[in-house]
Amino acid sequence: MSTTSRSRGIARPLALLAFAVVLVLPLAAACSMVQPASAQLGTNDNPIKMAFVPSSDSQKVLGSGEPIGQLLERETGLKVRVSVPTSYAAVIEAMGANNVDVGWLAPFAYILARDKFGAEVILASVRGGSKTYSGQIIVHADSGINELEGLKGKKFAFVEPGSASGFLYPNALLASKNIDYKSFFSETTFAGGHDKVVIAVYNKQVDGGATFGDSVEGQVTDARTAVQGTLPDVMEKVKPIARTEPIPNDTVSVRKGLAPDMVTKIRDGLTKVADSAEGKQALRDLYRIDGLVPSTDGEYEPVRRAAKALNLNLEQELAPKEKKG
Numbered sequence: 001m002s003t004t005s006r007s008r009g010i011a012r013p014l015a016l017l018a019f020a021v022v023l024v025l026p027l028a029a030a031c032s033m034v035q036p037a038s039a040q041l042g043t044n045d046n047p048i049k050m051a052f053v054p055s056s057d058s059q060k061v062l063g064s065g066e067p068i069g070q071l072l073e074r075e076t077g078l079k080v081r082v083s084v085p086t087s088y089a090a091v092i093e094a095m096g097a098n099n100v101d102v103g104w105l106a107p108f109a110y111i112l113a114r115d116k117f118g119a120e121v122i123l124a125s126v127r128g129g130s131k132t133y134s135g136q137i138i139v140h141a142d143s144g145i146n147e148l149e150g151l152k153g154k155k156f157a158f159v160e161p162g163s164a165s166g167f168l169y170p171n172a173l174l175a176s177k178n179i180d181y182k183s184f185f186s187e188t189t190f191a192g193g194h195d196k197v198v199i200a201v202y203n204k205q206v207d208g209g210a211t212f213g214d215s216v217e218g219q220v221t222d223a224r225t226a227v228q229g230t231l232p233d234v235m236e237k238v239k240p241i242a243r244t245e246p247i248p249n250d251t252v253s254v255r256k257g258l259a260p261d262m263v264t265k266i267r268d269g270l271t272k273v274a275d276s277a278e279g280k281q282a283l284r285d286l287y288r289i290d291g292l293v294p295s296t297d298g299e300y301e302p303v304r305r306a307a308k309a310l311n312l313n314l315e316q317e318l319a320p321k322e323k324k325g
Helices: 003-033 058-076 088-096 107-117 164-176 194-202 223-227 260-275 277-287 297-309 314-318
Strands: 048-052 080-083 102-105 120-126 135-140 155-158 187-190 208-212 238-243 251-254 291-294
Touching (some): 048 088, 058 080, 058 260, 088 102, 088 107, 107 120, 120 260, 135 194, 194 223, 251 260, 277 291
Parallel strands (some): 155 187, 155 208
Antiparallel strands (some): 135 238
């Protein structure tokens, strides 16, 4: 075949391809303008994203949270996806980025989410008929430490910067004694969970720690009970030496911008879940919750005041922290 013939042979397909491109491009542009909108929230393609804070072992929280998601699906017909992000701050940031629609937030974490991202509390947890609980300072029983001053120069563990009972209120308690934790302790750590603080004190990895305390007068419901299954003698080996002021209970909160009718569906659905036998068991397994009741931002004003009294910078508290010297 001559060079001219070969050129013609190549030219014809190229011409056809060019013609096809001329036809396809306008069609593609037209199709792009009629793309379907993103899937409706609560469907298989766009489920409600519900996140739980890792106040104890993440896998345990996830195992307890998934049944709640399934029960909410049954009550509302909405599709729900459950997760347990790596930290309190991660849940808050995800709500701010619209990557989490519903967050089960501790009270201080809620204040951070509200003030930075406009989150809205819809439900509060109830334990033993009470909407409040306490924080506490714990030590090993054979440490010889019986008061806060005995912890000077010792190692200490908080839970999370976003935890009311595991950081904010114990910090306020220390401040009321003119104690600045940054200089008072030889070392401070953030253990990442109430159970982890208890275990660290039990194993004498730290000398003291901050965890949630009792919810009901006369009943032992504090963080030590979370590890009794693996540490049967924890109640004898670890003791509280101080308690905080009452703290409003943890919340169920929604991100800013969630449609009002969706908020109502989720709130009413979770209320029904909490009233069912299966739901009651799931809530007890999750965070030892006995029930859920409607709540408003005003009920968490004491938490906000405590943060302001300590002059805490909300932006800094949202930032991940490992240790403070």
